[in-house]
Amino acid sequence: MKSSRKWWLAAGFALAVPVVLAMVLVLGTARGIPAGEVEFPTTGAGTGPGELARLERTLDAQRPWGVFIIVDTVANRLQVRRGEDVIREAVCSTGTGSVLEDPATGKRWIFETPRGVRTVIGKRKDPVWVRPDWSFIEEGSDLPRNFKDRVDRETLGDWALDLGDGYMIHGTLFQRYLGRNVTHGCIRLGDEDLAFVAAATPVGASVLLF
Amino acid sequence: MIPTAAVAAEQPADSTAQAILDARAVFLRQEIELASGKPAYLVLDVSRGVLSVRRKHVELLAIPVTATVMVPGGGGDRRPVWPGSKFTLASALQEIERPRIDPPEKAEGDTTAAPVTVGDIQAARDRYLQAHPSRYRLTFDPGLEVEVLGFDPSHGEGGAGLGVRLGDAWRDLGHRLAGRERGLLLRVTMDEQLARRLYLTLEPGITLLIAPPDPR
Numbered sequence: 001m002k003s004s005r006k007w008w009l010a011a012g013f014a015l016a017v018p019v020v021l022a023m024v025l026v027l028g029t030a031r032g033i034p035a036g037e038v039e040f041p042t043t044g045a046g047t048g049p050g051e052l053a054r055l056e057r058t059l060d061a062q063r064p065w066g067v068f069i070i071v072d073t074v075a076n077r078l079q080v081r082r083g084e085d086v087i088r089e090a091v092c093s094t095g096t097g098s099v100l101e102d103p104a105t106g107k108r109w110i111f112e113t114p115r116g117v118r119t120v121i122g123k124r125k126d127p128v129w130v131r132p133d134w135s136f137i138e139e140g141s142d143l144p145r146n147f148k149d150r151v152d153r154e155t156l157g158d159w160a161l162d163l164g165d166g167y168m169i170h171g172t173l174f175q176r177y178l179g180r181n182v183t184h185g186c187i188r189l190g191d192e193d194l195a196f197v198a199a200a201t202p203v204g205a206s207v208l209l210f
Numbered sequence: 211m212i213p214t215a216a217v218a219a220e221q222p223a224d225s226t227a228q229a230i231l232d233a234r235a236v237f238l239r240q241e242i243e244l245a246s247g248k249p250a251y252l253v254l255d256v257s258r259g260v261l262s263v264r265r266k267h268v269e270l271l272a273i274p275v276t277a278t279v280m281v282p283g284g285g286g287d288r289r290p291v292w293p294g295s296k297f298t299l300a301s302a303l304q305e306i307e308r309p310r311i312d313p314p315e316k317a318e319g320d321t322t323a324a325p326v327t328v329g330d331i332q333a334a335r336d337r338y339l340q341a342h343p344s345r346y347r348l349t350f351d352p353g354l355e356v357e358v359l360g361f362d363p364s365h366g367e368g369g370a371g372l373g374v375r376l377g378d379a380w381r382d383l384g385h386r387l388a389g390r391e392r393g394l395l396l397r398v399t400m401d402e403q404l405a406r407r408l409y410l411t412l413e414p415g416i417t418l419l420i421a422p423p424d425p426r
Contacts (some may be wrong), residue, residue, distance in 0.1 A: 047231045
């Protein structure tokens, strides 16, 4: 038993030494250089400054035209921009990222504000919210039999900007929760910011969410 | 001899400037192509020390970074060359488990039930964000590995500790023993919260551009 242990120790030592030596060898010779010093593949295209300026103009033209909105779903901040200019910055609330599963059917919803590029497809004053199934399931309530029991005239505030697929920028009854991830995916704003955003943002404006 | 020497001294400077103009033109054409679509893309500006997340040429997130290219031992003094100018993420991304909401009836008898107060909802969201890695390695095609090292700024700029260097050595050794060429390893050091944020922002197959310095 004792000699077997010795044998294993010796074998382990014999294996470890060359591995450690090899690693030390590599550690001793590897070096890091600033990424700015790495060369770019050569093309030999002979680009002139005029061509570069033309390309930069083309690139600038890819930015959303006119007024657009940026939503940061982690910091819960919304910006209204025109080109490089920030014309309004607001604290908002975005999605919790939580998952709800209907115990009866197993259907799942993810309450995440979608990232990507969307378009303001409509603007509504005094919007009415038609409560979807998940809002009842989340409360543990039965689904209403009548459509009128789904109609809610308070929750969305003064304006709703529709972004498609049920997502909206709208107001809130719970302004104290602005700056937090508490929504089901929509973007909530305080009253004054919502009024500004609704006035400044035309239908067709781009909304960049990240 | 003197004019020849003068020409010889000028020529490399001109060719370097021309190479930067050419590389910049390639970069701009690639960004034009990406910005004309909807997906997000990454731009590492090596001269500004900024890794940015962009959509449609709008900088959504600008992360200050220290970017270093690791040259394996035995490479000589030759300066490395980027293996391309446009890279596509090939690694799979880790799926982070989301917080769960349980409807009230179920929650009453369930001690593992999801939170119901706003404070708890935000805490669950924060835990979800914290569950994203702050130190990770991403493989891009062609031939670029990016190692993101998030550090806690209150503890100074952590960077590559012994564990990271041993990991490097181990991988280098594996490549050498297998006789394989290792891709370029780009090590990017940043604030750990921003490293998590970056991971959350990554999308499968996202494109990374390396921006050459602006010659103007």
